Amino acid sequence: MTLTGDAELDEIWGRYLTDGQLPEADLARLADALQKQPELLARLLDDDEIDGLLRTVNGDHPPFAQKFLERLALEDDERRFVPLVEKRLVARWRWVWFVGMAAAAIAVFALLRPEPQPVAQAPKAQAPVPTAVFTQPPAPPLPLVLPLGELVYTLDFATLGQLSSVEGRLADGPLGRRALAGVPYNPDQNSFGVRIMHPPGLFPYDRDLVLSFEYWLGDWSGDPPQMIVAIHSKKRNREYEVPAPTPVAVHWTSVTIDLNALHDPFPRQPTGRVDFASKPLLPPGAKPDAGMAVDWLKVRVEGLRADVLFIDNVRVHRRGR
Amino acid sequence: MNDDDQEPHLITRSRGGDRQAFARLVTLHQGRVRAYIGCYLKWSDLVDDVAQEAFLAAFRSMGDYDGAAPFKLWLLGIARHRVLRHLRSDGRKRSFFEELLFEGRLERVAAEAERLTDRDRQVEQLRRCVERLPPGSAGVVRAHYVDGKSLAEIARDGGKKESAVRMMLMRVRQALRQCVEQRTAEGSA
Numbered sequence: 033m034t035l036t037g038d039a040e041l042d043e044i045w046g047r048y049l050t051d052g053q054l055p056e057a058d059l060a061r062l063a064d065a066l067q068k069q070p071e072l073l074a075r076l077l078d079d080d081e082i083d084g085l086l087r088t089v090n091g092d093h094p095p096f097a098q099k100f101l102e103r104l105a106l107e108d109d110e111r112r113f114v115p116l117v118e119k120r121l122v123a124r125w126r127w128v129w130f131v132g133m134a135a136a137a138i139a140v141f142a143l144l145r146p147e148p149q150p151v152a153q154a155p156k157a158q159a160p161v162p163t164a165v166f167t168q169p170p171a172p173p174l175p176l177v178l179p180l181g182e183l184v185y186t187l188d189f190a191t192l193g194q195l196s197s198v199e200g201r202l203a204d205g206p207l208g209r210r211a212l213a214g215v216p217y218n219p220d221q222n223s224f225g226v227r228i229m230h231p232p233g234l235f236p237y238d239r240d241l242v243l244s245f246e247y248w249l250g251d252w253s254g255d256p257p258q259m260i261v262a263i264h265s266k267k268r269n270r271e272y273e274v275p276a277p278t279p280v281a282v283h284w285t286s287v288t289i290d291l292n293a294l295h296d297p298f299p300r301q302p303t304g305r306v307d308f309a310s311k312p313l314l315p316p317g318a319k320p321d322a323g324m325a326v327d328w329l330k331v332r333v334e335g336l337r338a339d340v341l342f343i344d345n346v347r348v349h350r351r352g353r
Numbered sequence: 354m355n356d357d358d359q360e361p362h363l364i365t366r367s368r369g370g371d372r373q374a375f376a377r378l379v380t381l382h383q384g385r386v387r388a389y390i391g392c393y394l395k396w397s398d399l400v401d402d403v404a405q406e407a408f409l410a411a412f413r414s415m416g417d418y419d420g421a422a423p424f425k426l427w428l429l430g431i432a433r434h435r436v437l438r439h440l441r442s443d444g445r446k447r448s449f450f451e452e453l454l455f456e457g458r459l460e461r462v463a464a465e466a467e468r469l470t471d472r473d474r475q476v477e478q479l480r481r482c483v484e485r486l487p488p489g490s491a492g493v494v495r496a497h498y499v500d501g502k503s504l505a506e507i508a509r510d511g512g513k514k515e516s517a518v519r520m521m522l523m524r525v526r527q528a529l530r531q532c533v534e535q536r537t538a539e540g541s542a
Contacts, residue, residue, distance in 0.1 A: 039520075042520065042523060043516060043519065043520070045523075046519040046520065046522070046523050047519065050497075050503075050504055050519065050522075052395065056448070059448040059449070059450045059451070060448075060449075060450070062450040063448070063449045063450035063453065066450065066453050073453065073454070073457045074457075076454065076457075077454070077457050077458060077461060078530055079523070079526055079527070079530070080392075080395075080454070080458070081392040081393075082479075082526045082529055082530050082533075083395075083526060084391040084392045084393065084394070084395060085388055085391055085392055085475075085476065085479055086479075086483075086494065086498040086526070086529075087391055087395075087397060087400075087498055088387045088388045088390070088391030088397070088400055089384070089387075089388045089391070089476055089479055089480060089483075096379065096380070096383045096387075096401070096404075096405075097376045097377070097379040097380040097383065098376075099401075099405065100376060100379045100405055100408050100409070101372060101373075101376050103405050103409065104372060104409065104412065107409065197399060197402060229398070229399070231395065231396040231399060264398075266396060266397075267503065269501045327396070328398075
């Protein structure tokens with residue numbers, strides 16, 4: 033017994049179930065079949081449920097409880113983290129306000145001060161050049177400049193609701209920008225980040241794609257932290273990473289990443305399993321396949337303890353000629 | 354299992370905020386909660402995320418659990434609410450076919466409050482039905498659903514056409530569905 037009695041429709045439905053997407057013409061055929069045979073919906077949903085059950089019912093997940101405990105701890109951290117972000121932002125704006133007020137006071141004083149009368153004086157030695165009272169943070173380096181072509185994907189944080197899921201918090205970031213604030217990612221490694229998820233795919237991967245976004249990162253002492261960009265393929269069940277340029281602190285900074293540099297960071301057996309216990313047969317560095325759906329995009333920062341990260345203006349372009 | 358690992362004891366300790374005790378309950382029940390969520394959400398990471406959210410909500414609400422219903426059904430009730438919340442907030446663009454499927458799925462979850470016992474039984478029966486599959490079918494199910502192999506890979510390994518593997522999986526799912534329904538009906542009779 034088949035689902036519809038129509039081998040071609042069954043084949044289309046089977047493809048939808050395994051791939052999660054279909055060409056428009058096939059989707060239209062399935063919709064047409066559902067309208068002609070309303071009872072078909074129940075059979076498709078039954079099949080869909082068994083498919084979902086089989087995906088989850090097999091295999092134990094011993095790390096699940098451990099992850100739960102970590103997430104519980106993260107939730108507690110988050111409760112401490114939000115006031116920390118607010119406190120830092122208030123402190124920074126207070127500093128900016130102070131500098132602004134001081135500059136205004138100096139300007140007013142300079143305007144109102146009576147013009148000094150010329151007095152005959154002995155020539156003086158030239159006065160030393162006054163040193164700046166406040167030092168500005170160093171200007172960020174110029175971003176990698178790549179010619180950009182067609183816009184493939186853009187994320188406006190005002191419409192985040194259209195995404196299936198996101199890790200991070202929508203928040204008012206520095207300079208009044210609505211942005212996605214990072215959340216603790218791995219407390220053991222002092223890392224945190226944001227993840228933008230959409231199961232059917234944010235965009236199809238291609239080697240000529242260029243990712244750009246802007247970030248604002250809190251300050252640090254010692255070595256700069258490492259920022260990593262990663263994408264995930266549901267079809268390959270694999271994550272691909274590329275390090276971003278050395279980050280810059282307390283500036284909204286643009287970064288451009290050549291997605292051709294993404295690679296699988298793990299050595300794998302030919303079966304695809306990561307097996308550190310035995311000698312890897314395939315070297316790390318496998319690249320994503322062209323055309324595969326990218327179902328999540330992640331930016332994480334490692335080596336930075338309890339600070340703030342905001343991400344904004346995420347864009348993916350095709351490289352221009 | 355010693356007395357400290359008995360569910361009622363773990364529940365009592367969890368009510369007092371004992372995280373390790375609740376983590377034991379998570380270990381005991383994560384399979385059924387993930388399986389329930391997996392019926393409706395199609396992405397394994399999403400299933401895990403929503404399951405984690407459900408357990409977090411359960412831990413925060415342990416004071417509300419009065420023991421009137423079995424703990425596993427109370428958990429599945431919370432998972433059901435989480436699935437509904439997720440589906441209702443999923444505003445992404447869908448084709449007409451996907452919209453019909455989505456609405457059907459939403460309707461099922463919304464109407465399922467009274468059927469959670471059956472749903473839980475189905476998960477257990479499915480495990481047994483999978484164990485009874487002929488070796489060839491069991492191999493394909495394992496390769497695709499456990500090892501995560503694509504149909505193209507399974508086809509290549511078995512010297513078959515991808516479309517043949519797809520149809521074989523469909524027939525296996527239908528056989529499993531019948532097996533589960535039959536065993537669940539026998540169990541409730």
